[in-house]
Amino acid sequence: MARWWEVPPPSRASYLAGVDPELLAVDLDPLPDGAPAVVQFHPTAGTVGDPVDVLLGELDRAALALFPAWLPGAEHLEGPQGYGVPAVRALAAEAASRSRTFGPFLADLAERALRGRASGRLRFPAEVRAAGLARVVADAYGRDGTALLVHVPTGLGPASQASLTHAAEWLAHCGRLTVWLAGAPLDTVDRIRPVPLILPPHLTGLAAQAQHLDPPTGTEPVPVFTFPPLSGQPRHDSAAESTLERALAPHEWARDRRWNHTYDGPLLGLTYRLDLCWPADGVVVEVDGPEHRQPLRFADDRQRDVHLQLHGHDVLRFTNDQVLADPGAVVEKLRQLLHQRRSVKERIAHAEH
Incomplete structure (x- = not known):
C-alpha cells in the first residue's frame, strides 16, 4: 500500500x-x-x-x-x-x-x-x-x-x-x-x-484523541517557515535549542548528549525524534515551540511521553520562553536529573557485583 x-x-x-x-x-x-x-x-x-x-x-x-x-x-x-x-x-x-x-x-x-x-x-x-x-x-x-x-x-x-x-x-x-x-x-x-x-490508523487515532485535550495557550507565533533539523545538531531555526547547547557545552557532565536523535520505540514500531537526549542515561529533553500548543501536536506529545516513560525514560519539557529567559535554571534541572539517574545506575551495578 x-x-x-x-x-x-x-x-x-x-x-x-x-x-x-x-x-x-x-x-x-x-x-x-x-x-x-x-x-x-x-x-x-x-x-x-x-x-x-x-x-x-x-x-x-x-x-x-x-x-x-x-x-x-x-x-x-x-x-x-x-x-x-x-x-x-x-x-x-x-x-x-x-x-x-x-x-x-x-x-x-x-x-x-x-x-x-x-x-x-x-x-x-x-x-x-x-x-x-x-x-x-x-x-x-x-x-x-x-x-x-x-x-x-x-x-x-x-x-x-x-x-x-x-x-x-x-x-x-x-x-x-x-x-x-x-x-x-x-x-x-x-x-x-x-x-x-x-x-494510516495511527494518524486518525491521534486526531480522535486531540478532540478531548485542552492544550495550553500562548502568544508566541508559529514561524512562517520551518525545515527539519539535522541529526546531531540543535535546530538551526531554533534560538532556544542553540541557547541551551551553548549553556551545556562547558559542562563535563553534559557530555554524550545527542541533539535531534531518532529513537525507534519498541512499542507499536513508532519512531520519535528527540530534541535532546542522553541515551545511556535514559534522559529526554523536549524544547517546545509554539507549534506544540496545536491540539494534534499536543496530543502527540502526551502519547510520546507516555511511551518513553513506559520504557524507562525520564522526559523533561521546557518551552522556548523558559529556555531563553533562564538557560541556567534549565541546565541545573538537567544536571540534577542526570546525577540522580547515574547514581541509581551506579548503586544497581555495585549491588550486582
Whole structure:
C-alpha cells in the first residue's frame, strides 16, 4: 500500500482534500524513510503578500543554515580565510557538474554560506534560485527531492487564494518542487487538482484523541517557515535549542548528549525524534515551540511521553520562553536529573557485583 506522501504526483501542486496539515506535520517528524525533504509554510490570512518572494527568501535562509550538509567536503573548511573561498567554490563547481544545478549559483551560495552572509541572493533569476535551492535542500537531507507543505489558513479572500496557488504552481514548475496545499478549502480556485488521501490508523487515532485535550495557550507565533533539523545538531531555526547547547557545552557532565536523535520505540514500531537526549542515561529533553500548543501536536506529545516513560525514560519539557529567559535554571534541572539517574545506575551495578 502506498504511503500518503507517495499519492500526490511529484513536481506538481496538489490540494490534499479534507486533511489537517498539522496531522501531516506530525507524521513527517522525523522524516520517514523514502519521503522527500519536507519544508513547511504557514502563511496567515491578510499577510500572504508575494508568496514566491517570501518562499525563495526562506529557502535561501534554510540552505545557508544547512551548510555544509549539502556540499560534500566543505565540512573540512574552517572559514573564508586563506584558501577557504576558492576551495568552497571549487567544491560547488564539482558538485554542480554531477547535477542539474547551475554551477555559478551553487558556487555563490556556497561562498555566502562559508562567509556567513545572507545577502546576494538576488544576483540570479528567480527560476535559477528556485531550482537550485530545492536541490540543495534535498541534498542536505540525502533525499531525492524537496516537498513544500503549505498550511492554508482560513479567511483567505479570492486574491490571496489566487496568489497562493499561483506561487505553488510556479514553484512546482520552476523549482521542480512537489507542493502540497492542505487546510482551509480553496473555494475560489479550480485549477489545483484535489487529491484524496487515506491516512494510516495511527494518524486518525491521534486526531480522535486531540478532540478531548485542552492544550495550553500562548502568544508566541508559529514561524512562517520551518525545515527539519539535522541529526546531531540543535535546530538551526531554533534560538532556544542553540541557547541551551551553548549553556551545556562547558559542562563535563553534559557530555554524550545527542541533539535531534531518532529513537525507534519498541512499542507499536513508532519512531520519535528527540530534541535532546542522553541515551545511556535514559534522559529526554523536549524544547517546545509554539507549534506544540496545536491540539494534534499536543496530543502527540502526551502519547510520546507516555511511551518513553513506559520504557524507562525520564522526559523533561521546557518551552522556548523558559529556555531563553533562564538557560541556567534549565541546565541545573538537567544536571540534577542526570546525577540522580547515574547514581541509581551506579548503586544497581555495585549491588550486582
